[in-house]
Amino acid sequence: MGFQVFVPFCPWKVLLLLVALKCSEATSDLNESTNATAQHEPNVRFAAASSEPDEKISVFALDYDYVQIPYEVTLWILLASLAKIGFHLYHRLPGLMPESCLLIIVGALVGAIIFGTDHKSPPVMDSNIYFLYLLPPIILEGGYFMPTRPFFENIGSILWWAGLGALINAFGIGLSLYLICQIKAFGLSDINLLQNLLFGSLISSVDPVAVLAVFEEARVNEPLYMMIFGEALLNDGISVVLYNILIAFTKMHKFEAIKPVDILAGCARFIIVGLGGVFFGIVFGFISAFITRFTQNISAIEPLIVFMFSYLSYLAAETLYLSGILAITACAVTMKKYVEENVSQTSYTTIKYFMKMLSSVSETLIFIFMGVSTVGKNHEWNWAFVCFTLAFCQIWRAISVFALFYVSNQFRTFPFSIKDQCIIFYSGVRGAGSFSLAFLLPLSLFPRKKMFVTATLVVIYFTVFIQGITIGPLVRYLGVKKTNKKESINEELHIRLMDHLKAGIEDVCGQWSHYQVRDKFKKFDHRYLRKILIRKNLPKSSIVSLYKKLEMKQAIEMVETGILNSTSFSIPHQAQRIQGTKRLSPEDVESMRDILTRNMYQVRQRTLSYNKYNLKPQTSEKQAKEILTRRYNTLRDSMRKGHSLPWGKPADTKNIRYLSFPYSNPQPTRRDLRAEELADNSSSDSDLSFIMFNANSQTRSLQERQLIQEIIPMKNLNRGGKPSNFGYPRSTSQEERVGRGRWAALRPKPLFHSVDEEYESGAESEEEASTIGSRWSAEHRRRRDHRSHSPLLQKK
Amino acid sequence: MGSHSSAAARIPDSDDIRRETGFSQASLVRLYHRFRSLDRNKKGYLSRADLQQIGALAVNPLGDRIIDSFFPDGSLQVDFPGFVRVLAHFRPVNDEDTRTRDPKEPEPLNSRMNKLRFAFQLYDQDRDGKISQQEMLQVLRLMVGVQVTEEQLESIADRTVQEADEDGDGAVSFLEFTKSLEKMNIEQKMSIRILK
Numbered sequence: 001m002g003f004q005v006f007v008p009f010c011p012w013k014v015l016l017l018l019v020a021l022k023c024s025e026a027t028s029d030l031n032e033s034t035n036a037t038a039q040h041e042p043n044v045r046f047a048a049a050s051s052e053p054d055e056k057i058s059v060f061a062l063d064y065d066y067v068q069i070p071y072e073v074t075l076w077i078l079l080a081s082l083a084k085i086g087f088h089l090y091h092r093l094p095g096l097m098p099e100s101c102l103l104i105i106v107g108a109l110v111g112a113i114i115f116g117t118d119h120k121s122p123p124v125m126d127s128n129i130y131f132l133y134l135l136p137p138i139i140l141e142g143g144y145f146m147p148t149r150p151f152f153e154n155i156g157s158i159l160w161w162a163g164l165g166a167l168i169n170a171f172g173i174g175l176s177l178y179l180i181c182q183i184k185a186f187g188l189s190d191i192n193l194l195q196n197l198l199f200g201s202l203i204s205s206v207d208p209v210a211v212l213a214v215f216e217e218a219r220v221n222e223p224l225y226m227m228i229f230g231e232a233l234l235n236d237g238i239s240v241v242l243y244n245i246l247i248a249f250t251k252m253h254k255f256e257a258i259k260p261v262d263i264l265a266g267c268a269r270f271i272i273v274g275l276g277g278v279f280f281g282i283v284f285g286f287i288s289a290f291i292t293r294f295t296q297n298i299s300a301i302e303p304l305i306v307f308m309f310s311y312l313s314y315l316a317a318e319t320l321y322l323s324g325i326l327a328i329t330a331c332a333v334t335m336k337k338y339v340e341e342n343v344s345q346t347s348y349t350t351i352k353y354f355m356k357m358l359s360s361v362s363e364t365l366i367f368i369f370m371g372v373s374t375v376g377k378n379h380e381w382n383w384a385f386v387c388f389t390l391a392f393c394q395i396w397r398a399i400s401v402f403a404l405f406y407v408s409n410q411f412r413t414f415p416f417s418i419k420d421q422c423i424i425f426y427s428g429v430r431g432a433g434s435f436s437l438a439f440l441l442p443l444s445l446f447p448r449k450k451m452f453v454t455a456t457l458v459v460i461y462f463t464v465f466i467q468g469i470t471i472g473p474l475v476r477y478l479g480v481k482k483t484n485k486k487e488s489i490n491e492e493l494h495i496r497l498m499d500h501l502k503a504g505i506e507d508v509c510g511q512w513s514h515y516q517v518r519d520k521f522k523k524f525d526h527r528y529l530r531k532i533l534i535r536k537n538l539p540k541s542s543i544v545s546l547y548k549k550l551e552m553k554q555a556i557e558m559v560e561t562g563i564l565n566s567t568s569f570s571i572p573h574q575a576q577r578i579q580g581t582k583r584l585s586p587e588d589v590e591s592m593r594d595i596l597t598r599n600m601y602q603v604r605q606r607t608l609s610y611n612k613y614n615l616k617p618q619t620s621e622k623q624a625k626e627i628l629t630r631r632y633n634t635l636r637d638s639m640r641k642g643h644s645l646p647w648g649k650p651a652d653t654k655n656i657r658y659l660s661f662p663y664s665n666p667q668p669t670r671r672d673l674r675a676e677e678l679a680d681n682s683s684s685d686s687d688l689s690f691i692m693f694n695a696n697s698q699t700r701s702l703q704e705r706q707l708i709q710e711i712i713p714m715k716n717l718n719r720g721g722k723p724s725n726f727g728y729p730r731s732t733s734q735e736e737r738v739g740r741g742r743w744a745a746l747r748p749k750p751l752f753h754s755v756d757e758e759y760e761s762g763a764e765s766e767e768e769a770s771t772i773g774s775r776w777s778a779e780h781r782r783r784r785d786h787r788s789h790s791p792l793l794q795k796k
Numbered sequence: 797m798g799s800h801s802s803a804a805a806r807i808p809d810s811d812d813i814r815r816e817t818g819f820s821q822a823s824l825v826r827l828y829h830r831f832r833s834l835d836r837n838k839k840g841y842l843s844r845a846d847l848q849q850i851g852a853l854a855v856n857p858l859g860d861r862i863i864d865s866f867f868p869d870g871s872l873q874v875d876f877p878g879f880v881r882v883l884a885h886f887r888p889v890n891d892e893d894t895r896t897r898d899p900k901e902p903e904p905l906n907s908r909m910n911k912l913r914f915a916f917q918l919y920d921q922d923r924d925g926k927i928s929q930q931e932m933l934q935v936l937r938l939m940v941g942v943q944v945t946e947e948q949l950e951s952i953a954d955r956t957v958q959e960a961d962e963d964g965d966g967a968v969s970f971l972e973f974t975k976s977l978e979k980m981n982i983e984q985k986m987s988i989r990i991l992k
Contacts, residue, residue, distance in 0.1 A: 221989075413822075414989060489952065490959050490976045496939060497858065498915060498985045504862040505886050506988055507852040510830050561942075592952050599941045601857050624855035626942050 073365065080106050080364040098468040100207070100431055103364060104461070107371020115375045127440045131324075134362040135236075135436070136314045139325050140307075141359035142233050143332030150226045152518075157223075157408050158230030165231070165400045166204055166238040172396040174200025177388060186384035191448060198246040199452055202438055203393060203459060205239035207232060207431025224420050228427055236433050237325035241273050243437055244321075250445050277323030281330025284313035288331070289338035289533040296535065302347035303354060306339055338533040366432040373439065374457055380450040389455045390462060393428070401425040419478045426471055429463045430456075489589065492596050499603040561629050601627065813877050817884035818904050823991060827883065831876050841873040842866070857938045861918050881905065885914045888987040911986040912977065916970050926967035929957045 064071075083106045087093055151158065174197035181188040181196060245266050288309035295302050310331045317327035340348060401424050409415035416424075438456035441449045601623050807813070807828050814824060832838075834846050844863055853859040866874050866882050874882075884905035903910055919927045919935055933953040940949065960968045960976040968976075 414992075488959050488976070489956050491980060493936070493939070493956055494915070494977055495980065495985070497918065497935065498982075500856055500858045500939070501862060501915065501918065502886070502986060502988060504853055504856045504858060505883065506990075507850050507856070508834075508847065508862070508866075509827070509883060509988065509990060510833070588951075589955065592948075592955055595944060595948055596940070596952065599944050600939050601941065623941070627855050627857050630938075630942070 076110060076368045077361055077364055079110065080368060096469065096472055098429065098464065100367065100429070100464050101468055103367035104371060104464060107368035108374055109371065110368050111372035111375035114372055130366075130436050130440060131318075132315075134366060135325070136311055136328055137355070137358035137362045138432075139236060139314075139328050140310050140332055141355045143329035144336055144355055146229065146233060146329075146333060147226070148333060148337070150222055151230055154223055154226045154230065157412060158227060158234070160408050161227060161404055162231045162234035163238060165404055166201075166235055166242070168400040168404070169204035169393075169396050170201035170239075170242055171197065172200070172399065173204055173389070173392045174198070176392045176396070177385070180384065180388045183384075186382070188382065188385055194246060194250050195446060195448075198243065198250065198441075199389075199438075199455075201239055201242040201246060202434055202441075203389065203430070203456060204396075205235055205430070205433040205437065206397075206428045207235075207433055221420075223414065223416070224423065227416075227424060233329060234326075237274070237277070237323050237329065239433060239437065240325055241270060241323050245269060245273075247442075247445075273321065273323045274326055276320065277317045277326035278330045280317045280320075280322060281313050281327035281332075282334050284309050284316070284327070285331040285334025286533065288335050289342070292339050292342040293533060293535050295343070299344040299347050302339075302343040303350045306335065306343075306351050307354070310335070338529075342533075342535050363432055366436055369439075370432065370435045370457070370460070373435075373453065374461075378450050379454045380448065381454055382451050385451055386455045386458050390459055393430075393459055393463075397428045398425050423471075423475055423478065426467060426474060429467055429471075430460045431464070435460055489593055489596060492593060493600075496596075496600050496603070500601070503603045557629075807876065809877065813880055816877075816905070817880055818887060818906065819880065819884065820992065824880070827880055828876065831879055839873075841875045842879060843873055858918065858935075861921075861938075865914065865917060882914075883991060885911055886986055886988045887991045888989065889983040906987070908982050909974075911982050912974050913970065915982075915986065916973050919973075926965075926969050927957070927973065928967045929953055932956050932968070 080103060083102055084099070087099065087102045174193075177200065178191075178193050178196040180186065181191045249262070249266065288305055291305055291309075292302055295305065310328050313331040314324040314328040318324040339351075343351070401421050405416050405421050405424075434456050438453050441452060443449050446452065807824065810821075810824060813819070814821065819827070831842065834849070835842055836846055836849070844867065847853065847863045847866060848859075853862065856862065866879065868878075887906040889906055889908070916927070917923070919931050921931060921934070933949060936949050936953050936956075957966065957968055960972045962972050962975070963969075
């Protein structure tokens, strides 16, 4: 274990050496590299070449100036990536501390090196670069990966909390600091109210997403997760808006000239900026969704469209002084639903990964820059200011949390407990946002800027390290009761059973929501928006080839799972089949318990795991695949055993003809692919899912069941309104069984996909399925050529 | 609120149901909405197929059994009272409930005993009141990944039955089941917050 930790450090050493080497070489070559020289570099280069008419051509020459900025930026990013690799190699580490800790440490290291070698760091951060290039990817990523359903379910609380909380924090901290500044003893009296307010607004911008990864371990409940996520999302926007408004105020030099009218104007501006931004975002989102409808032949530009339109929404909003951040967030949220259905599989993957990459790069740069500024000479330390800032941050956050939640709890169906509120309070970790805003304070208006920067850095370091590292244990302490470690196997098994049971019943209950609004929106969405924004059905592929393809997949699958089932592990010698009451030794019990703990299926997590720094790993898909495969196998076996179905009713041909319902298939191929991607390998065993699962109902049950009743609903599950074409009438009993199997084979992954979607995006496959089912059955009613069965088919 | 009261009026026998299950009016209304949204064709009852539509249940290892528990005694349909009756087992337990309860009345559906009974019948598929080694094995098979061998599963099942079995009949009766779980906080494990 120890060795594993050391290994990642080796490449670091090499890299550090390299960096140091380069830096020292660079310093010997540099005169001053300032911003100006950076722009003049190309000229300088050629000028140098021409102004020194050397007789000989140097074989080796070094021109560091030319590449300095990109070179160093690249090195920084690489360094951070290597650090992240090392961070994740030791698998327990991400659960212990937020990844921001790591980035800050790396930044500090780089800063130390740069400081040590007396090198001037590249000007990565100025106002334009930050607001135009570094910030949008971060926000876009947050908006795109946001789980929309829980977000909108909790939207009231989130807006109330994030909006008001930010305001309360900003003004509270600002005012308190102003009062402190009035005290002559601290030497701060030259800081006026506005500057304090501005500082308050920038320091109150939290980045709690950083701690979400830490929450993962402890599995906090969904509303809590959403509150934190929502706060992170809206917080940036609000802080920046406040910041800009206050900067505008600060530019009006005469503070006495600020009348109440101006303040009212400021408030109105705040609202307009927010709403306007959202409006822009939605418009651009729809436009881009609409455009992706036509890109099936040039799928390579699909990611481009997504990114460009989001960025455009940001820029357009910024042009009008509206909130670009809220615009890009709204754009991402709007766009996501429709774009995901329109774009090709590879574009979808590309978009996801590229987004993560961009935001990762941005954040890394900001943090490293932060580290670089930490180690340097431009600090001004003022004990009073720093300490009071820290204290007030905590105090005001506590006040705002408890006060606001007290009020919102009155209106919530499921109020947040005190524990939840404590967790929310404690998760107020500052991050890159605050630092950027502090760094970008205009020096002309803020003569004591250095002190602000120092204070900000202290708060960030404190919250990220101390709060970030201790929040994990805190959550665990608050949430989980200490259980008796020596659990018997009984308890182990039963506990897991109950967890699954509880999860299942929760799914049956569904999640409460504001039905009317959501239903109305869904109806509107289906009736109008989807028609406009989503591609029409893809041209029907040949039925025969589709059949063949799926059959082959199924065959391969069956072979694979067959192999899987027969792999043998070494079993402990004594743990053979025991009849009677032979006592097992404790080691065997131990090993059994181990086997159980390691191999029992995890309970599905309702809480979506959002990780800021990488995409969700695919373990849940593997588990789902296994479960569904098992169901399929059980059903297959039970069907193999004879014509008569386990539930006692012989299948009759009439039923089979149901299978011959043609259903046009547009996208199972794409859905297949997508689910393949999800399933992590190209197997189609997710096909298996088909879920004959439903047909699989209780092989043990004694009642009769209509086969039809079982199979039809499976069709209902065909997601996204893509019934596939099937026109194979089967009338013989021989083909019956095969037909059933084939029909099963055609059961496309859609179900799997929809199931997975429920994991990933919180989409309600049930609701989707209902509309799809109705659409489907409407289509089929025309084609039905025999009466029967299931009342399911008779409606709509 | 207005919509709620009219919805409540539409629920047949809502008072009886409330008395039997202990749900609040608001919860009952919400459950009714859920029932209606699950009931695709507005039949007024739920069939297995309706419950199987719930995607997440499909990937729950115990999905089938959970669905079964809604259809006791081999019926094919479950109406709203039946639906609610099952869900009532998962209502969080209030301390006031236990204190003010009249001991002569039957236990509320969400008592510890009833919760345990509910869990028990997930194991005991043939309803003989005992969990045999076979039934334990079946449950194990459902809940464990494919890489565990059959022999390992069998020995684990053996061990499980052995640990709980006190009277030596090779099966776990309900009382033995209860006893093996006496240290566990069933009230918390089998309660769903939103069903208050």
